[in-house]
Amino acid sequence: MLRSTYKPSPGALPPLPPGWTEHKAPTGHTYYYNAATKESTYKRPGVTPTPTPPAAASPFGPPSVSPVPGAHPLAAAPMNPSMSYLQHQTVPSINLSDPHVANAFMAQYAQQNQPQSGGRGGFGAGGRGGNQQQQQRPRPQPTDKPKAKVAILGCEPWFLVYTKYGRRFAYNPVKNASYWRIPEKILPAVIELDKERIRRKAAGEPPLEEDPKYQSHEKEEEKKVEAKEAGSGQQGGQEETHDYDSSEYEEVEVTDDEGADHHDDDPEHPSKRQPTTTEDGNQGPIEFTEDDFAAQLAMMEGEGDDCMDVDDPEYDFAAQEENVDEEPLSDTDARLLFRDLLSDLRINPYSPFQKLIDEGDKTGVFSDPRYTVLTSMRARREVYDEWSREAIQALKEARAKEEKKDPRIPYLAFLQEHASPKLYWAEFKRKHRKEDVMKDSPAHHHRTFNDKEREKLYREHINRLKLPQSQLKSDLKKLLESVPLRQLNNRSSVASLPSQILTDIRYISLDAKTRDEFIEGYIQGLVPPPEAGNDAGGEEEDEVLRKAREERRKREKALEERERRVGEEKRRQEKKLAFERARLREEERELQRAMVVDKKGLQSQLAVEGKTEVPAPKEEGEKAE
Amino acid sequence: MPAIRPASKRKPPPEGFADIEEDLLIFANKMKDAQNTPTDNIPKHQAKWPIFQISHQRSRYIYELYYEKEAISKQLYEWLLKNGYADAMLIAKWKKNGYEKLCCLRCIQTKETNFNSTCICRVPKAELKEGQDVQCVSCGCRGCATGD
Numbered sequence: 001m002l003r004s005t006y007k008p009s010p011g012a013l014p015p016l017p018p019g020w021t022e023h024k025a026p027t028g029h030t031y032y033y034n035a036a037t038k039e040s041t042y043k044r045p046g047v048t049p050t051p052t053p054p055a056a057a058s059p060f061g062p063p064s065v066s067p068v069p070g071a072h073p074l075a076a077a078p079m080n081p082s083m084s085y086l087q088h089q090t091v092p093s094i095n096l097s098d099p100h101v102a103n104a105f106m107a108q109y110a111q112q113n114q115p116q117s118g119g120r121g122g123f124g125a126g127g128r129g130g131n132q133q134q135q136q137r138p139r140p141q142p143t144d145k146p147k148a149k150v151a152i153l154g155c156e157p158w159f160l161v162y163t164k165y166g167r168r169f170a171y172n173p174v175k176n177a178s179y180w181r182i183p184e185k186i187l188p189a190v191i192e193l194d195k196e197r198i199r200r201k202a203a204g205e206p207p208l209e210e211d212p213k214y215q216s217h218e219k220e221e222e223k224k225v226e227a228k229e230a231g232s233g234q235q236g237g238q239e240e241t242h243d244y245d246s247s248e249y250e251e252v253e254v255t256d257d258e259g260a261d262h263h264d265d266d267p268e269h270p271s272k273r274q275p276t277t278t279e280d281g282n283q284g285p286i287e288f289t290e291d292d293f294a295a296q297l298a299m300m301e302g303e304g305d306d307c308m309d310v311d312d313p314e315y316d317f318a319a320q321e322e323n324v325d326e327e328p329l330s331d332t333d334a335r336l337l338f339r340d341l342l343s344d345l346r347i348n349p350y351s352p353f354q355k356l357i358d359e360g361d362k363t364g365v366f367s368d369p370r371y372t373v374l375t376s377m378r379a380r381r382e383v384y385d386e387w388s389r390e391a392i393q394a395l396k397e398a399r400a401k402e403e404k405k406d407p408r409i410p411y412l413a414f415l416q417e418h419a420s421p422k423l424y425w426a427e428f429k430r431k432h433r434k435e436d437v438m439k440d441s442p443a444h445h446h447r448t449f450n451d452k453e454r455e456k457l458y459r460e461h462i463n464r465l466k467l468p469q470s471q472l473k474s475d476l477k478k479l480l481e482s483v484p485l486r487q488l489n490n491r492s493s494v495a496s497l498p499s500q501i502l503t504d505i506r507y508i509s510l511d512a513k514t515r516d517e518f519i520e521g522y523i524q525g526l527v528p529p530p531e532a533g534n535d536a537g538g539e540e541e542d543e544v545l546r547k548a549r550e551e552r553r554k555r556e557k558a559l560e561e562r563e564r565r566v567g568e569e570k571r572r573q574e575k576k577l578a579f580e581r582a583r584l585r586e587e588e589r590e591l592q593r594a595m596v597v598d599k600k601g602l603q604s605q606l607a608v609e610g611k612t613e614v615p616a617p618k619e620e621g622e623k624a625e
Numbered sequence: 626m627p628a629i630r631p632a633s634k635r636k637p638p639p640e641g642f643a644d645i646e647e648d649l650l651i652f653a654n655k656m657k658d659a660q661n662t663p664t665d666n667i668p669k670h671q672a673k674w675p676i677f678q679i680s681h682q683r684s685r686y687i688y689e690l691y692y693e694k695e696a697i698s699k700q701l702y703e704w705l706l707k708n709g710y711a712d713a714m715l716i717a718k719w720k721k722n723g724y725e726k727l728c729c730l731r732c733i734q735t736k737e738t739n740f741n742s743t744c745i746c747r748v749p750k751a752e753l754k755e756g757q758d759v760q761c762v763s764c765g766c767r768g769c770a771t772g773d
Binding site (some may be wrong): 348349350351352354355385388389392393396 | 644645647648651682685686689690693694695696
């Protein structure tokens, strides 16, 4: 039914001559360098200059360069038009009039065509023979963009939008949704539309875009100003006298009769901007990867804002920041980082999660970069619960340990003060029954420190008090010697003796004053503490601690790295944005210039149209003049 | 009427209460605020929503401390229930299959509804119409089915 009459365009870049290498400048465009002659140029060095495409100085990569799927969506090299033409050429000539065939076919080709599929982002000077200023600037990245729009009869809000590269998608302005794959419910109508299109072509009638019947909205003047008013939306595409009429249900097949001019038709219609398709990334073909979505959304976002106000300084970066989260952090690292945050800020593990969120500002949780390593509230909650459980257990253990040594020490101190050989245990107990140390406090109820133990200690103490001083002193010395150097050395003080001494009955036998003097003297005669890590058990503990610390440092480094990358990405975005904006302004200026119609306006238009047939570089040269 | 004992003679709460006292106080203050907020300008059925919600949160807090984090002792847990810090009946439901997230007891009280059915918030999200945003009449719950 349809013949592919597309003539091979001169788009294929010839291979570089020997000695030349291709590089990418920091600004994003490609240049060529000859190591031998130490010469570098933006112009692609070729054997014959004629076949070079109009954008010879453009950043178009060689055809072999294709966007890397893993790379950052916005850093990905944009598709180059000549490349997509190549693809169009390589499309086998199957009959794409059948939508099912076409869609299945598209599914295969979508992967290759993706990166530009949503991208009507740039002002798309892709095939445009730029003027002088444009050649000085880095060339804009070519992006697909809507070109003409046809109302689908019978399916009222729907439009069929054709893009510059001959692809098309269904667009619903009411729901503000667009789909590359034609939805089932409007498919029959679209088929109808295509039949009509073919019929018209055969009959030599003007194409659908020019028929007022297919323009459900009033035609507006092709004024940039109006195009920018986002709400006003629908521009008639009536002067779209181009050649994608017969391309079938998806964008692959380009069948045109005027072949050569289809990449150059923009200069005639410089104002083709339709503020449509703001969100179609989401509904794209399933083969799209996340990166592509992100890139598309970012582009849409940028476009949308540009439509509102070109020089709007408060450009919304939010959407683009989201693109930046390629995480060098693993999931476990992220969880551990969040736990570190909780521990560091001394969050009460007994508190509910809600409190953490409610008081996030006060406690500084929100301002900590570690808060964002986990991306969802659910994940945070999970980690919080886990952390709080463990923290509470650790707290309990620590408390239990503390209590273990506790009850004996105050009791012994009390004995030293109040015990006397004149009192029997029963009398002593009765006399001091109201003292705290004599009671089984509820805090210690689980300990085996009861009255029996107290009685035992009391009796022993009383018996020892009857012993001679020298005996007591030698006993105390023995006790002190039994304590390892690690715990007792010349740096310890009498006020903070290890619990091993404090809980021993020999410690309280001597009178407090003589005892303290004796211990003081003993401590001064000791050697300094051994270097940390001599003890076997301690060493093991140190090992564990050190490992934990190391892990933590690693995590934090990863976080820093991530922050750095995010910052870098942000800066890059900003730069790119500024550049895009400048370009847009440039475009506008150009538009305005074009809009100024002098007396021979039509003539010059015609003249330009005539020249589109000649190879592009020449035209470019003319324009430059 | 039981005698009101002075604070000094009152039996102290079980061990571990000090750990959660502060958070319980926050809940108590929230509850007081909710009780004192004027309800003139809101629909009548919504007047008690915040009360239900705070009560739910507090019960959930204690439930999690005892059953999931094992942070408080059995004595303390029982003391808390006895002293009205948590709703024992609601917690009893949470232990049952299919009621793990139940918002309030009124929402499963089928006898109180016209068609002898549970509240809309008990319906799993998957079975609702797509995009349907429910908020139940009795406590303002947005969905407490277990599978959600």
